[in-house]
Amino acid sequence: MSTDRRMAVLAAIVEDYVRTSEPVGSRSLLDRHQLGVSAATVRNDMAALEDAGLITAPHTSAGRIPTDAGYRTFVDELAQLKPLSRAERAAIAQFLDGADELDEVLDRTVRLLATLTKQVAVVQYPSLTRSTVRHVELVPMSPTRLMVVVIMGTGRVEQRVILTDTDYTTPTGLDELARSRTVINAAALERRLGDALTALRSLDDDQHTSSSLTSGVLAALEDAARDESETKVALAGTANLARTPSDFPLTLEPVLDALEQHVVLLRLLGTHAGTEEEGAGEVAVRIGRENPVTGLQSTSIVTSGYGVGDELVGHVGVLGPTRMNYPAAISQVRTVATYLSRIMEG
Amino acid sequence: MSTDRRMAVLAAIVEDYVRTSEPVGSRSLLDRHQLGVSAATVRNDMAALEDAGLITAPHTSAGRIPTDAGYRTFVDELAQLKPLSRAERAAIAQFLDGADELDEVLDRTVRLLATLTKQVAVVQYPSLTRSTVRHVELVPMSPTRLMVVVIMGTGRVEQRVILTDTDYTTPTGLDELARSRTVINAAALERRLGDALTALRSLDDDQHTSSSLTSGVLAALEDAARDESETKVALAGTANLARTPSDFPLTLEPVLDALEQHVVLLRLLGTHAGTEEEGAGEVAVRIGRENPVTGLQSTSIVTSGYGVGDELVGHVGVLGPTRMNYPAAISQVRTVATYLSRIMEG
């Protein structure tokens, strides 16, 4: 038995099924792919593939469709990424250029990815703890409430309101505020948020410099860092899910539901499958039941990290039915992640 | 002929159809509503209602379902809002309390509304131009880029990056920045953004105080104000659309598509139907084809404004199939809008 040909058959089945979304039989397979063998041989191979759990027949007298495991070996061993055409790359570059604002960059990115892949695209906002603090600002909102605004090197802006005993709207209050601002910024500036927190903590422990204010700010920043798990995400292309209703067993209610729970999405983007470690530029694929989230078990997720330098600050990815064009999605996600990293550098 | 009874029949049809989502016939209608008349009479009324274009029969031998016009007269003339139970109100208050951050307030609001109505909920972020400026901050991001952060009284924070000739990261640059910050804040503080812009413009026209910096900041703020139409919205409950697939003619692809285009959503929230002017607390309803947006013509939208004092700063609303429980949705939207206003006051 030729394992090579058997794998070629698997690849052919995956490709045809992805394109037509109909079970593929031995004959129709021969029409499109010139394997130099007969239908009967293909049938034997199919039987073997079915025994191996890589394909399955929806019912007795239909063709075969890939199982999750089938897609998995297809992705791992067979898929050859077709690099994007020069035109595509140019389009990407042009589309992403000319956005300064972080919000705008991510918004364009996520839309672009959704359009390219015709799937749901997800982009994670740059991690707070891993990016550097550019500026901390303290703004009194009312006699008892103070807003702490922290601006990161990535352009991300986060704010928290804290309650204070002192009224900082008064002239003396404003003075004190200015002093604290200087002290705090001196401690935090150009440090990664994690390190900035450490610095502030020691500042707060020191009797000399401590004040209710530094404690409050520290608490606010810690809160922001802790909420990291609730990091924002941008989403686009939800409508693509509805294009192929047949790909979703009953309704897409559970899928839409999961998409709205950003915590869940972040877990998907962050955690990666199996042994494969991802550097920047590496793409991870999670297929169907491999997926820990109930309600997304009939979907696949293709993700990659992005970052500045060698620091990984976030993830991008697409989500779609398991019947997905993996080679295309993988190279598209990789390319977009690369461009995004490049833009964040600049 | 009794117009009263005819309207009662319309109301009964709407209610039954909303509940069962099945065409309602003369007999089954009599089962549930004690009109003191016979089936034949109801049939006559139904024929009249059909002539008037308020109901229609999907096919010859089925019951009737309301048309858009039918829902419209139901809402305008027949629906009696059932006020929320005390328990419901308590739940709302409890759910919305304990959120300081604007983001969190709006997030909770939109989720709450989605849960209450079992529809898609939309909340518009407070308008920039109509709220007051609390603070303007200038933060150098790189030698050529400066971030302008404006913090509004509503807690909303908006940022823009501007390109500068001067390098403000140097000590002298920082000095100049501090001076400008003072000048700008003096001009803008506690004014509505619109007024602040006017003040800044005259500042910029004055040779004495003008600088490339004030022009830049002015441009950034004008940009932010102009983008008002792209004001952010929060969205929740998309999955509710998928619960009743039958309510959407073919797929819900166009609906999901429209929901992603925030500009479209804002137009829906902002523009109100017909002659009815809305003060705070007034609820507007747009039904089916009344809707200007292609792709949302099989949906209805229930909206209300919210604001601080008598100033309207944003809108909330829900979107669902035309087969919607209007009385419930209307009072729920109104109540949530009221609570939201109250919270923003505090």
Add this chain to the structure above:
DNA sequence: CTTGGCACTCAGTGAACGAGAGTGCCAACG
């Protein structure tokens, strides 16, 4: 190991048909 042949299985399709829900119309009644 590959191949052609053959019997078998089963989803999908369309026709025929009965049941059920609902309508429209009419003649009679108060």
Add this chain to the structure above:
DNA sequence: CGTTGGCACTCTCGTTCACTGAGTGCCAAG
């Protein structure tokens, strides 16, 4: 004149049945 009971009629929907065609599994021969 509005209301009512009755009746004939019209459709949709679900069931059944037979048929077709794609596809399989297996076997014996090359």
